[in-house]
Each structure stands twice: as structure tokens, then as C-alpha cells.
Amino acid sequence: MRCAQCGAEIVRSARGRPRRYCGRACQARAYRARRDGTRRARPVERGPRVPLERPALVRAAVELADAEGLDAVSMRALAARVDAAATALYRHVSGKDDLVTAMVELVLAEYQPSPAAGWRALVEHEARQEWALYQRHPWVLGVLASTRPPLGRPVLAAVDRFLAALPGLPARTAMSVYLLVSGYVQGMAATAVGGAEAARESGVGDRQWWAAQRGKLAGALGSGWYPWLAELADDPVDLRAWFDFGLQRVLDGIGVFLSTGSPALGPTAQ
Structure with a gap:
């Protein structure tokens, strides 16, 4: 079973009703989307499995932020996007702060030198x-x-x-x-x-x-x-x-x- 907001896998509990969301953060985002009427809560699209290497994870995070905004970038959402377990990501990034820093460094590498002088x-x-x-x-x-x-x-x-x-x-x-x-x-x-x-x-x-x-x-x-x-x-x-x-x-x-x-x-x- 997967989270209705980010698409991450949910460990099914032996007791109670099945959970729709992996945590309170995803539940809150889904509630705000329904309240505002601007976006429906929907699972993050699962992309093809990519090698669990830091550069590939950072590129996937940039693509997710470009499409959905930085608030949509979480370790669970990123794991769903690259079709991997969230815990596996922590072998390559220590957390969201480390991930965001790497994302900024990646996009800043797009800068081109100036051909002019003065x-x-x-x-x-x-x-x-x-x-x-x-x-x-x-x-x-x-x-x-x-x-x-x-x-x-x-x-x-x-x-x-x-x-x-x-x-x-x-x-x-x-x-x-x-x-x-x-x-x-x-x-x-x-x-x-x-x-x-x-x-x-x-x-x-x-x-x-x-x-x-x-x-x-x-x-x-x-x-x-x-x-x-x-x-x-x-x-x-x-x-x-x-x-x-x-x-x-x-x-x-x-x-x-x-x-x-x-x-x-x-x-x-x-």
C-alpha cells in the first residue's frame, strides 16, 4: 500500500484501519490541497529505478522541485520518484539540508562565463x-x-x-x-x-x-x-x-x- 500524497510505501499495521498517508506532513499537504481547491492530492509519479548514487538522487530532487516546488521534496517523495526505499537514500545524503545544498550546487553549475570584459x-x-x-x-x-x-x-x-x-x-x-x-x-x-x-x-x-x-x-x-x-x-x-x-x-x-x-x-x- 502506498501513501495517497507522496506515493511512498506504507507499512501496514495489524490493527486499525489502513492508513492513507505515510505521516502527518503528507496528510496536512493533502488537506491543504483539498481546502484550497488548487491541486488534488495525488501520488508522486514513480520514475524508473536509477542507480542509488548521490548525483542521480540530486538530479531527481531538482526535477521534483522544478515540477512541484521545494516543499514537495522530502526523502519519502524522492524515494518514490527513484523507486527506492527511503532509508537507502540516507547512505548518500544525510538529510534534507544536505540534499538542498547539493541541489543548489548542481543548478549553479549551469552558470556560463561571460565573453565580455569591463x-x-x-x-x-x-x-x-x-x-x-x-x-x-x-x-x-x-x-x-x-x-x-x-x-x-x-x-x-x-x-x-x-x-x-x-x-x-x-x-x-x-x-x-x-x-x-x-x-x-x-x-x-x-x-x-x-x-x-x-x-x-x-x-x-x-x-x-x-x-x-x-x-x-x-x-x-x-x-x-x-x-x-x-x-x-x-x-x-x-x-x-x-x-x-x-x-x-x-x-x-x-x-x-x-x-x-x-x-x-x-x-x-x-
């Missing part, structure tokens, strides 16, 4: 690489947008490449510039990821959503008080275009800051 081209390249990463793997945004990200070698290498594009700056100043750019990318990515999740769960795309709002906002649109709202309702701007515009303005500001010739030392340590 601080602006290098910084823009790194920003666009980060933006593209969140489009391919939305779950990684919640992991990296934190004061405590997994500090494996790929994460450190990504920061180091950025800081190397700003030679001559004190480390604290260069890190401030990095946080400025990465914070902008992550903020815009949060908007994109949120919109994509809403569209996936509701089945309504952005243009259809805006079309539906026109009826609700007929009074405001006809009042003439909000001309910007009328313009957006007629032709919603592509979020990618907004991202491009904002990134160029951030880079412009960094250029002004660097051109002063005496950049501040950045925030002092607390």
Missing part, C-alpha cells in the same frame, strides 16, 4: 545569469534570498566572480554593490515566480487576469483619475521588459558611484 558587462552578465536561474528553477530563489544561504563552493564562486568584476574596491564596498544588484534581481524574480505560480494554480495567464480586472475596475478606469492604470490594463508590460529597464538603471547608478573616484567603504561591521 565591470559593467561582467556585472550585467552575472545579474542576467541569476535572473535566468530563477526562471528555470523558481524554488532556488527562496534558498538563496536569505542571510543564511548554503555556502558551498558554487555559491562562493558566484559571489567571487561578481566581486572580481569590481577590482580596487574594498571588500565591504564591493559586497554592498553585489547585494544591491542581487537584491534587485531577487525582488523582480519574486514577482515573476509569484505570478507564474498563480497562473499555474489558477490556469489563468497574466493577460486573461488583466482582462478580468477591467470589468471590476470599470469605474476607476472611466474616472480619468488613474491614466497609468488605463494604459497598463490596455497593454500589460512584459515583466522581462521591466527587469531590463530596472537593471540598466541600477548599472547606471553603480557607474556614477564608481566615477566619483573615492567610493565609500560601505556599511561598517556591527
